[in-house]
Amino acid sequence: MLVLASASPRRRELLKLTGLRFAVRPAKDEINPPQTLPPAEYAVASALYKAREVASVCGKNDIVLGADTVVYLQGEIFGKPRGAEDARRMLTALSGRTHYVCTGYAVIKGGAEYTGCSVTEVEFRELSSEEIKSYIASGEPMDKAGAYGIQGRASVFVKRINGDYFNVVGLPLCEIYSKLKEIM
């Protein structure tokens, strides 16, 4: 049985697209890796923590998938905003610039661990302060890394991406699907 070690409703929807059957079992503890790690290493370490915690309570034949998505700009990791003011700071920084989204993932089966990550370049158009204000008022930014959801109202902010789109939403589907097919 494939087990998704994530509480994210977006990851659940993404994994459904693959047609694979799976169960959802989120990790209970959110242990954060050291903030000093580079973004890709941070995301992989965080994905591995989640997958290990869930694998420890799963059967030996289960395949556990953990993932973590980080948004970064000029080396700074943008996590989920701590409030409206933090969301405003992030969206203002992203406006008119190109940033990166990295999803780290970890797959554990029978004690063997596989990890990887996918990076997508995302270019925002210039946003007016009114647009940012109204976007924050919609509530959409609050539970999302980097304070935006490309699959939601922020779709109109994104001029161009280079890489896997689904990676920006939360799982690099093509890469993870191929990896799971190899292991299963």
Next chain:
Amino acid sequence: MLVLASASPRRRELLKLTGLRFAVRPAKDEINPPQTLPPAEYAVASALYKAREVASVCGKNDIVLGADTVVYLQGEIFGKPRGAEDARRMLTALSGRTHYVCTGYAVIKGGAEYTGCSVTEVEFRELSSEEIKSYIASGEPMDKAGAYGIQGRASVFVKRINGDYFNVVGLPLCEIYSKLKEIM
């Protein structure tokens, strides 16, 4: 009032993401531009035909949006497959290669016409003939240009895109939203 001149349920869902209010009024005649046109000109001409037809039965203050999406590989336009065998031919051609998706759009307001198009590069991984067979059996390819839906089960076929993701689904949201805001 903004009027979407399209019968596509995918375009309707995409336009909803912008938060704009709109009505849906598909064009009745599907007039196809000459197949000899280059892909981008073909898509723009087709979008303009649809928008003009609908604009002719709308009010003077209405803003009509038409769009057409084409998939092309080495100059050949891949439309909707004519059947399972045609879908197999297209998916086999796209496998392991990079192709282009172009959405042409036309906006008409009070007799003034604005047109544009957006091109996204899409890279497929290698697909096995079993995968292609099972994907065709799912029925998903049949109503889609190029015989695939990136937002559906074909999500796991796409390694990478370069450009606007929503353009591949059917509307370049960022570009169209900015254009509509200018006109409205």
